[in-house]
Amino acid sequence: MAEPILRVSGLVAGYGGADVLRGLDMEVAPGEIVAVLGSNGVGKTTLNKTLSGVLRPRAGTIRFDGRDIHAQPPQDIVAAGLIHVPEGRKIFPDMSVRENLELGSYRRARANRSANLERVFQVFPRLRERTAQRAGTLSGGEQQMLAIGRGLMAEPRLLILDEPSLGLSPLLVEEMFGLVRTLNTDGLSILLVEQNVMQSLDLAHRAYVLENGAFVLSGQGADLARNPELEKAYLGL
Amino acid sequence: MFAPDIILAAVLNGLMTGAVYALTAVGLTLVYGVLHIINFAHGAILTAAMFAAYFAWKAGIDPYIAVFGLAPLFFGAGYAVQRYVIGPSSHGEDRNILLVTLGLSIVIENALLAGFRSDTRTIDVPYGFSVIDLGFTFLSVPRVVAFGASCAAAALLWGILTRTDTGKAIRAVAKEKLGASLVGIDVAHVYAVTFGLGAACLAVAACLLLPTFYVHPRVGNAYVLVAFTIVVLGGMGSVPGALIGGLFIGVVESLSGLFLGESLGQIGIFLIFILVLLVRPTGLFGARA
Ligand SMILES: Nc1ncnc2c1ncn2[C@@H]1O[C@H](COP(=O)(O)OP(=O)(O)OP(=O)(O)O)[C@@H](O)[C@H]1O
Ligand SMILES: [Mg+2]
Numbered sequence: 085m086a087e088p089i090l091r092v093s094g095l096v097a098g099y100g101g102a103d104v105l106r107g108l109d110m111e112v113a114p115g116e117i118v119a120v121l122g123s124n125g126v127g128k129t130t131l132n133k134t135l136s137g138v139l140r141p142r143a144g145t146i147r148f149d150g151r152d153i154h155a156q157p158p159q160d161i162v163a164a165g166l167i168h169v170p171e172g173r174k175i176f177p178d179m180s181v182r183e184n185l186e187l188g189s190y191r192r193a194r195a196n197r198s199a200n201l202e203r204v205f206q207v208f209p210r211l212r213e214r215t216a217q218r219a220g221t222l223s224g225g226e227q228q229m230l231a232i233g234r235g236l237m238a239e240p241r242l243l244i245l246d247e248p249s250l251g252l253s254p255l256l257v258e259e260m261f262g263l264v265r266t267l268n269t270d271g272l273s274i275l276l277v278e279q280n281v282m283q284s285l286d287l288a289h290r291a292y293v294l295e296n297g298a299f300v301l302s303g304q305g306a307d308l309a310r311n312p313e314l315e316k317a318y319l320g321l
Numbered sequence: 322m323f324a325p326d327i328i329l330a331a332v333l334n335g336l337m338t339g340a341v342y343a344l345t346a347v348g349l350t351l352v353y354g355v356l357h358i359i360n361f362a363h364g365a366i367l368t369a370a371m372f373a374a375y376f377a378w379k380a381g382i383d384p385y386i387a388v389f390g391l392a393p394l395f396f397g398a399g400y401a402v403q404r405y406v407i408g409p410s411s412h413g414e415d416r417n418i419l420l421v422t423l424g425l426s427i428v429i430e431n432a433l434l435a436g437f438r439s440d441t442r443t444i445d446v447p448y449g450f451s452v453i454d455l456g457f458t459f460l461s462v463p464r465v466v467a468f469g470a471s472c473a474a475a476a477l478l479w480g481i482l483t484r485t486d487t488g489k490a491i492r493a494v495a496k497e498k499l500g501a502s503l504v505g506i507d508v509a510h511v512y513a514v515t516f517g518l519g520a521a522c523l524a525v526a527a528c529l530l531l532p533t534f535y536v537h538p539r540v541g542n543a544y545v546l547v548a549f550t551i552v553v554l555g556g557m558g559s560v561p562g563a564l565i566g567g568l569f570i571g572v573v574e575s576l577s578g579l580f581l582g583e584s585l586g587q588i589g590i591f592l593i594f595i596l597v598l599l600v601r602p603t604g605l606f607g608a609r610a
Contacts, residue, residue: 138502162505174500176493187493190486191505234504
């Protein structure tokens with residue numbers, strides 16, 4: 085494997101008195117799609133928040149693109165190109181679609197703002213028709229497009245997508261997985277957290293399965309899909 | 322009844338007072354909208370700014386000139402206080418921020434009392450009693466200047482909030498802190514900029530008030546009560562609401578002064594305040610929830 089773009093070792097994180105993540109090791113190679121799977125509440129979002137610096141790790145190291153980032157504030161991590169599209173979209177509801185996208189390049193790639201805006205509109209033509217609309221009035225699917233578009237505005241080197249298909253119609257879920265594949269074909273490394281297990285394993289090069297604060301399974305997507313342990317881990321049996 | 326031109330004159334005077342009211346309210350509402358706290362030090366900062374303008378005048382600098390130095394100075398001081406005092410000492414708890422700003426107001430007020438006693442001071446500028454003759458009434462020049470400058474300051478603030486990346490970051494943090502962090506906005510910095518902008522508005526207001534008002538270690542409190550009324554009236558956190566609400570309150574005060582007598586002028590304000598709380602608690606210009 086090439087020198088990984090993301091390397092996590094011994095990562096411990098949590099809230100208050102409890103550790104949610106109890107020593108995670110993982111890697112993402114450049115150009116890879118890596119899926120993180122696990123049932124509700126195991127800590128997938130917690131992992132993403134720790135990677136993007138909004139939650140401080142209690143132990144362990146996070147190395148991104150040759151630099152240790154586990155002690156850095158979120159804005160420095162964004163500046164380095166690790167972009168996290170959060171669960172629940174977290175767009176700016178009373179700002180226009182255009183302003184939301186512009187803020188995507190607040191910290192990074194500001195000089196390429198207009199070129200990237202054009203690129204995002206090519207990926208999501210629906211957003212182009214709605215540049216002046218208040219983001220809070222977009223449909224759920226459009227809001228998800230906006231959240232991803234906002235992430236792309238920063239020219240990510242690694243894109244973290246936390247449940248991008250949540251709440252989308254089956255057709256749009258299909259579209260979303262197609263989009264992830266396209267972005268990846270263009271060379272983007274992606275860390276994907278998803279509920280659609282089989283679809284994710286089909287798409288991802290590799291995957292990790294999180295249970296009880298640790299990765300209990302990992303490997304090639306196709307191999308994991310056939311692994312009987314997967315169902316066990318997933319259902320918590 | 323009063324003749325129409327007397328009423329018109331009262332409305333004009335009310336608008337002029339109201340513009341300065343709006344300026345004192347806009348910082349309060351901005352800080353509320355972004356940090357989600359009531360800044361209890363607001364009145365004390367206004368007082369401090371009036372003292373600063375007073376001593377600038379003593380040193381030979383006219384308030385209308387001093388404003389160009391004091392506004393940036395108070396921006397910087399406000400920034401530093403939020404970034405290095407209020408922010409770190411609150412540990413992210415809104416309740417603590419509230420107490421810290423309350424403490425700050427007590428410190429400022431008592432430092433001013435200790436330093437300058439409770440004497441009332443006024444300044445004497447050549448244009449202090451100049452008037453413009455409109456035919457049916459006279460307008461005081463310093464109040465016309467205050468009106469124009471308040472409108473200009475409000476327009477500048479509006480431009481910052483809607484046109485610049487920093488302004489957009491402020492609006493982003495106000496509604497979606499996590500989303501803001503994840504696009505690389507430094508939330509602590511934005512908080513401090515917001516607090517600084519609020520303090521700068523007060524510095525401008527102080528320089529505009531000084532030629533026609535007095536200075537006293539508690540002078541800010543009179544304004545803060547009105548400012549708070551305006552903030553509630555305009556919808557907590559709404560900048561346009563505070564601007565329109567300020568003008569509105571100025572006119573209400575002036576008209577109720579006319580009809581009820583000068584000393585009862587402020588009663589109209591509080592009647593409206595209570596009515597709004599009863600009928601439309603989200604404010605006349607209803608900030609969205
Ligand atoms: N801010 C918080 N404070 C305290 N506990 C939290 C906080 N956020 C999450 N938790 C807890 O941490 C655990 C992991 O939550 P997390 O959101 O990371 O799960 P998840 O794997 O993303 O779940 P889902 O699939 O439902 O999104 C849960 O038990 C949750 O209740
Ligand atoms: Mg989650």
